[in-house]
Structure formats: C-alpha cells, structure tokens
Amino acid sequence: MDRISQLPEPILQHILSFLLVEDAARMSTLSKIWTSAWNSLSYLNFGDNLFHNNNNQEDLPNLLKGVTQILAKRHNQKISVQKFSLQLPYWRRRCYYLHKWINLLVACNIKELNLRVSKTIYQGRREHCKLPEVIFNAKALNVLNLNGFKIELPSNGCTMKLSSLRELHLCNVSLDEKLCKVYAQAATI
Template sequence: MKGNSDDRISKLPEPILHHILSFLRAKSAARMSTLSKVLDSAWNSLPYLDFGEILWWLKDVNVVMDQTLASRKKHNISMQRFSLWLSYYACLSYDDRWIKILIACNIKELNLRVETHYYRGNFLYGSLPVAIFAAKSKCAEFAWI
C-alpha cells in the first residue's frame, strides 16, 4: 500500500486552522507552524494565545513573547483571548509591556494568573499594570494565588 503524502490540514480555511490552533498552548502552536507555510501564516495571525506558565528567569521566553506580541501589533491582529500564568510576581515588569501591546491589539479576554509567594511571614504581591484599567475593551479573569 502506497502512503498518501497529501497535506489535508494545510488545505483547511484559516478560521478553521485558528480554531484548531486555539486549543494548543502557544509553544505547541508555534511548533506546528513549522510544518507548512499555511500553518505558519495561521500561527502569525492567530488571535488566541495561551502561553501557560512563564518562568521569569528564562530570558529567551520573554524574547519570544515580545516578538509574538509585536508581530500581532504590527499586523493589526485583533486579539480575542490571551492567557498567561506568571509563576512569580516579579514578572509583572514584563507583563506591563505585554499588556500594553494586547490593549493596542484590542484584547477581548485576558486571563492572567500571578502566583504570590510567602516570605518571612508576609505574602509578596505585585500590582497590576495601570494600562489594564484604561483599556477600552473589558479584560477579564485575574487570579492571584
């Protein structure tokens, strides 16, 4: 039996590719984008991003996040949903920059989870970027754990 190398996924319309990619974490969706030009185009215009947990000490992750969001802003991609879990409240310095880009992309739903840490009898808290409160669209679901 001869194998069929027909790429059926790349023949799907972009909205369907967006729907499929929206179920994946951003890292997995980006990996999928290397399979074809069509998937790369779908990834670069994907309005749903779930980055999962971001470890604040990994600088390359922050560069990837910066590039991904800057690309969305440059191409006027209207962001529908963005999810991020910051494992340490010090990440909010990066997050401020990212949130400003998301607001510029008219973000509809922002899911932000920030862990607090207990240190010498005190909980350590950061503060949300002021840009969130000035956003025209309603950003939703903040979790401080």
C-alpha cells in the same frame, strides 16, 4: 496528500486556538499556510506550566522575550487578540514583562485576559505584582481573570473605561484602600 493544510486559514486558526502556544508554534513549521495561520492567531494560551516546568534558568529570559515578540508582532500587524492566558511565577523583575505585555494586549484590543502570578511570601507578607493602570483603558475587554495582583485606582486621574467588561474574576488580589471605598460607595447607591 495533506488535506488539513488545504483548509482555509480561518479554520486552521480555529484548530490552532485549541493548542498551547508552544504546540501551535511547532505546527507553524509544517508549511507556509500553517506559518501564516500561526502568525495571525488571536488566541494565545501559554498554559500553566510553560514557566514552571522550565528548570533551566538560562531559558527563562528567552521565554519572557519570546512572549513579548509574539505580542509585538500581533500589535504591529494590528491583530486583535481574542484571548490571552498565562501563569507566571512571581519575581519582581518579571513584573516589567507583565506590564509590557498588558500594554501590548490593550493596544491589541484584548477581549479575554487570564493572568495568574504565583505569589511568594517574603518576610511574612505576600508579594503581589501591581496591575498596570493601562488595563483600565481596555475598552474591548469582556473577561478579566486575575490572580496574584495588587490593584490600585489610577493615580493620574484617568477614569476606568472598562465599558465592555462582562465578567470579572479576582483571586488572591490585594485591593487598594481607595478602591475598596469606591466600590463600597457604589454598592450603597
């Protein structure tokens, strides 16, 4: 008898939250209750090696689309995403996916966002993926951990609404000059 599968769904989700997304998705094949727990899982940890260990470049588009489908499903079901963690090698075309994912995560009231884009050096300069402006509208965001992004002030005049932000970790980021001036003025007040 499988006693673990008889546990309430919130406990199964808690168990799945400790696994990488790849392993949690595999667990969903065990039974309908595990599938249900996986489909409503709000802790999505893709780990550091999902995209780095994939030697078959043909699988990469499927992985990128898979992440999009997972987030879109949570958005359509109105599931708040508690935590999202992912490391992605830099490639300009992949920034499109990052922008799409961040839009979906903000719509899913993301609480903790951990994104790392491994940067490359091209013709003597470091390439960074521009952080989408929608992140400044993430009202529920408590923890933001970014690595390898270019951060600019919103150009459309929107204000930063990161009212719930409690922790900000920036590593290997490029800050816009205007943003640096704003923070310098705020620090003197």
